[in-house]
Amino acid sequence: MNNSYSQLPEVFFAEATPEEATSPKVVLLNKGLAESLGLEVEELNPEVLCGNELPEGAAPIAQAYAGHQFGNFTMLGDGRAILLGEQLTPSGDRVDIGLKGSGPTAFSRGGDGLAALGPMLREYIISEAMHALGIPTSRSLSVTLTGNDVHRENILPGAVLVRTASSYLRVGTFQYAAARQVPEDLKELADYAIERHFPDIASQDNSYELLLGNVIERQAALLAKWQLVGFIHGVMNTDNMTISGETIDYGPCAFMDVYDPATVFSSIDVNGRYKYGNQPGIASWNLARFAETLLPLLDENQDEAIQIAEKQLARFGNVFEREWLNGMRAKLGLLDEQPLDEALSKELLLIMKDAQADFTNTFRALTDENVEQPVWFSEDAFCEWKKKWETRRKQQTATIEESYEIMRLSNPSVIPRNHRVEEAIEAAENGDFSVLHKLNQVLASPYSYSEEQVDYTKPTDSSAPYRTYCGT
Ligand code: AMP
Numbered sequence: 216m217n218n219s220y221s222q223l224p225e226v227f228f229a230e231a232t233p234e235e236a237t238s239p240k241v242v243l244l245n246k247g248l249a250e251s252l253g254l255e256v257e258e259l260n261p262e263v264l265c266g267n268e269l270p271e272g273a274a275p276i277a278q279a280y281a282g283h284q285f286g287n288f289t290m291l292g293d294g295r296a297i298l299l300g301e302q303l304t305p306s307g308d309r310v311d312i313g314l315k316g317s318g319p320t321a322f323s324r325g326g327d328g329l330a331a332l333g334p335m336l337r338e339y340i341i342s343e344a345m346h347a348l349g350i351p352t353s354r355s356l357s358v359t360l361t362g363n364d365v366h367r368e369n370i371l372p373g374a375v376l377v378r379t380a381s382s383y384l385r386v387g388t389f390q391y392a393a394a395r396q397v398p399e400d401l402k403e404l405a406d407y408a409i410e411r412h413f414p415d416i417a418s419q420d421n422s423y424e425l426l427l428g429n430v431i432e433r434q435a436a437l438l439a440k441w442q443l444v445g446f447i448h449g450v451m452n453t454d455n456m457t458i459s460g461e462t463i464d465y466g467p468c469a470f471m472d473v474y475d476p477a478t479v480f481s482s483i484d485v486n487g488r489y490k491y492g493n494q495p496g497i498a499s500w501n502l503a504r505f506a507e508t509l510l511p512l513l514d515e516n517q518d519e520a521i522q523i524a525e526k527q528l529a530r531f532g533n534v535f536e537r538e539w540l541n542g543m544r545a546k547l548g549l550l551d552e553q554p555l556d557e558a559l560s561k562e563l564l565l566i567m568k569d570a571q572a573d574f575t576n577t578f579r580a581l582t583d584e585n586v587e588q589p590v591w592f593s594e595d596a597f598c599e600w601k602k603k604w605e606t607r608r609k610q611q612t613a614t615i616e617e618s619y620e621i622m623r624l625s626n627p628s629v630i631p632r633n634h635r636v637e638e639a640i641e642a643a644e645n646g647d648f649s650v651l652h653k654l655n656q657v658l659a660s661p662y663s664y665s666e667e668q669v670d671y672t673k674p675t676d677s678s679a680p681y682r683t684y685c686g687t
């Protein structure tokens with residue numbers, strides 16, 4: 216294992232020691248991921264996966280960062296995560312590997328640093344489902360029961376998740392550096408981020424501007440992908456937004472069933488700050504906080520620096536709209552571009568909202584006429600829209616087969632349905648992991664439209680609103 220992050224000034228981390236797990240038992244191991252990382256599956260024993268033993272070359276640390284949490288600025292840091300180091304993969308990538316739920320660190324602020332089994336299984340299921348959907352994300356290597364109790368409202372079984380990401384550098388890491396007001400530290404962090412994620416721009420005169428521009432582009436593309444599958448992150452604080460453009464921090468996230476831009480699942484998001492329809496705007500706000508941290512590096516003259524930052528920030532909306540519209544075209548089987556495509560897409564969404572349509576299943580039904588068609592497909596508004604859509608589809612040079620092919624590749628048949636995730640976790644908590652294994656298997660091929668998926672496509676029949684919780 217390698218430790219390039221630890222070469223940064225010491226203020227960026229604190230050494231950390233995982234808490235002893237009394238009787239570790241691995242309950243989930245992602246062999247495919249292990250292989251792609253170049254890890255020997257035999258070496259991934261319970262002692263290593265719970266943090267009792269350290270892999271060769273590991274130098275465990277907790278990373279320092281700050282963040283705007285629901286709009287309020289706070290100094291933070293890994294309170295229940297420990298970075299073991301970086302793995303250099305066979306394909307030449309450098310990947311962070313760390314533990315979550317392995318006990319307190321210098322940044323725990325009175326928290327116990329622990330995690331219960333349920334939430335760690337949840338992160339595993341949803342992060343791996345996101346990966347299978349083709350969305351940039353941190354990944355989950357394993358979940359290991361520690362044998363220790365975790366005290367929440369009840370006493371729960373403790374677990375450690377091993378997670379990986381192309382790095383855990385966050386907007387909040389830059390906010391931390393900027394808040395400390397040591398210009399050399401900020402510059403070292405920015406140079407490190409460039410070297411790690413955008414090495415091509417390192418030699419450019421305006422490399423810090425390009426850093427900002429690249430992060431904006433990746434985040435705009437990521438947000439478009441979230442919107443196109445109905446993923447609601449739930450806690451888009453600046454400390455949960457990466458420089459790499461990957462999704463991290465699977466806490467109160469969930470997928471939307473019924474299409475409604477006002478959808479919120481997180482129990483603490485009472486004002487709907489992070490509701491589905493707000494996500495792109497929040498990302499843009501977070502990126503403005505990122506841009507502010509870079510001002511000292513963008514130009515000596517701060518007025519000039521602000522202009523550079525504003526020019527880059529203005530691109531977020533354009534990139535997001537472009538990526539979103541191209542994604543919608545693919546979802547509707549359109550392989551070329553026409554001026555009315557945006558209107559056609561938005562009209563469908565309006566009809567879906569009125570019909571209280573299931574987001575995923577609407578596109579699934581458009582993609583495969585053999586699956587059960589929603590009742591509202593026979594209503595006038597939809598029939599009118601469908602005529603326009605069919606006309607539009609015929610206006611392209613692509614064949615109808617090609618059109619259906621792109622739809623199948625762009626409209627998942629299955630997503631991690633909330634009741635399915637809960638059902639799998641509950642069975643696992645009672646010792647039966649078969650439900651979870653089956654769910655993970657189905658979610659691994661979301662675009663396959665296979666027979667075995669049909670049961671997993673149904674939304675819940677409960678009318679009770681679904682609630683999710685952070686930091687549990
Ligand atoms: P999150 O909402 O998961 O992004 O967490 C926000 C902050 O709270 C991060 O700095 C976490 O490390 C910290 N945190 C969450 N849960 C715990 C816990 N059980 N013990 C210590 N710190 C925690």
Ligand code: MG
Binds near residue numbers: 454455464
């Ligand atoms: Mg976090």
